Amino acid sequence: MVKKLEEFRKSEWFPLYLFSFLVSGILFISYGYIDLKSLTAWTLNLWDCLTDGNLYGYYEYCAQNIYHLDSAYMGSNYLALLPWAVWNLPIWILQRFFGIIAVGHAWTLLYSKIFVVIVYFITIYLTYRILVTMRIAATGGAVYLAFSFPFAMTAVYFAGQTDIISICLFAAAVYKLIGGKKKQFLLFAALSLGAKPYILIAYVAVLLLTEKNIWKILRDIIIGLSPMLLFHLIYRNAPMYQESMSKGPGAGQLEATLGMTVSSPSGISISLFLVFLIVFYFLIYTRPWEGQSAEELIYAAVCPFLLFFMFAEYKHYRVIYLFPFLYILFAVKRDRLFYNLLAECIINIGIAVKFYLTNGGFFSNWYVFDFVRKFIPDIKLGWLEQVHGIKENVMEYGNPAYVMASSVVFAAFVLLFFINSSGFGRTVKVKEDESGLSVRVLLWVRALIPLLLVLLSFYRG
Numbered sequence: 001m002v003k004k005l006e007e008f009r010k011s012e013w014f015p016l017y018l019f020s021f022l023v024s025g026i027l028f029i030s031y032g033y034i035d036l037k038s039l040t041a042w043t044l045n046l047w048d049c050l051t052d053g054n055l056y057g058y059y060e061y062c063a064q065n066i067y068h069l070d071s072a073y074m075g076s077n078y079l080a081l082l083p084w085a086v087w088n089l090p091i092w093i094l095q096r097f098f099g100i101i102a103v104g105h106a107w108t109l110l111y112s113k114i115f116v117v118i119v120y121f122i123t124i125y126l127t128y129r130i131l132v133t134m135r136i137a138a139t140g141g142a143v144y145l146a147f148s149f150p151f152a153m154t155a156v157y158f159a160g161q162t163d164i165i166s167i168c169l170f171a172a173a174v175y176k177l178i179g180g181k182k183k184q185f186l187l188f189a190a191l192s193l194g195a196k197p198y199i200l201i202a203y204v205a206v207l208l209l210t211e212k213n214i215w216k217i218l219r220d221i222i223i224g225l226s227p228m229l230l231f232h233l234i235y236r237n238a239p240m241y242q243e244s245m246s247k248g249p250g251a252g253q254l255e256a257t258l259g260m261t262v263s264s265p266s267g268i269s270i271s272l273f274l275v276f277l278i279v280f281y282f283l284i285y286t287r288p289w290e291g292q293s294a295e296e297l298i299y300a301a302v303c304p305f306l307l308f309f310m311f312a313e314y315k316h317y318r319v320i321y322l323f324p325f326l327y328i329l330f331a332v333k334r335d336r337l338f339y340n341l342l343a344e345c346i347i348n349i350g351i352a353v354k355f356y357l358t359n360g361g362f363f364s365n366w367y368v369f370d371f372v373r374k375f376i377p378d379i380k381l382g383w384l385e386q387v388h389g390i391k392e393n394v395m396e397y398g399n400p401a402y403v404m405a406s407s408v409v410f411a412a413f414v415l416l417f418f419i420n421s422s423g424f425g426r427t428v429k430v431k432e433d434e435s436g437l438s439v440r441v442l443l444w445v446r447a448l449i450p451l452l453l454v455l456l457s458f459y460r461g
Contacts, residue, residue: 027157036160075248166196194227
């Protein structure tokens, strides 16, 4: 073990890991985003309702909004909050019996955020285990790419969202499936879908690849959806449940998922995302799963989310759904790493620009903890003031700057499809020693992106 650690310290990956750990620490300590406050409060509400013997009245209790949250309604099932609530039991005890308002202090919110960070690192460990099971040699590089993905870092350390819980459970499901444990795959997949339904589009693709009996596919889809459906059946008549679903933060997500639409000759609107997703499902279903190929499995898990981010509306932190399978795919397609990294860097930069243009709150200290903000010097930089001025004038989604960034990101997603196709591998080969310097440059560029976002948010504009 000591020898391996010494070899790692001397490797080219060590300074990258060190730098990304530093940025992660800054992100973790600095931010208390509104969703972290809301989700923490809703975990505490579970304990209140449980001790009061009124868990069925949970949604009515949340709607009272005793913490004065931005979201008055808890607009989804609370399955993902159950393990988080267990983690938050100590701060609930402090609140219940000692009068400490858990969402009113940075240190209690930071304690709450540790839970999603732990889940994040469990997912990274599962990434490593999947790579080992697949007998992929380049585990260190792929694990680093997953760990340092800028929008996984902002989703976990800044936003504190529950998406990472669903992703972690689905990574466990895929790990079990690669190991030939189908029942455990279905169990973890069902838990993943119960935590967050976005993972459904990848789950269906994996089923269509690995199972060709249509009745078994339908059975497994029902099994996957069963925790979510059962929860809805139990709570459908609960006080304030229906209102919470229609007025909470999850309202309108289905319409957003349908994304970009076009009109047919008959005047009917058609979702481009659904069209391309159905075509992909058909192609993956007709594709034989040769030799129980784990590589095909990873491809099936990645591509639906590439389509989602091409055609549907999404928040910047939702891009975490590319993690970790995109980077496992990069390890599988080692011969085209430079091209994959180039396309991914373009995507990261493009989404960062879109994020900057449409999220004024992130870049105005709104979500930086007070204890951090007071140490930030009030420095006026002329060029940054000009940048902030530009930002204020381009908040409209139809602005040319936003359209250009969106177009570049769209093209880069198309490139990722092309680069990782079997045909590309036969026509273009990139030897690692020929692109080593370029790869290192791209690695440092992507490592810098979250740090730049942090520095911009620290600036008092």
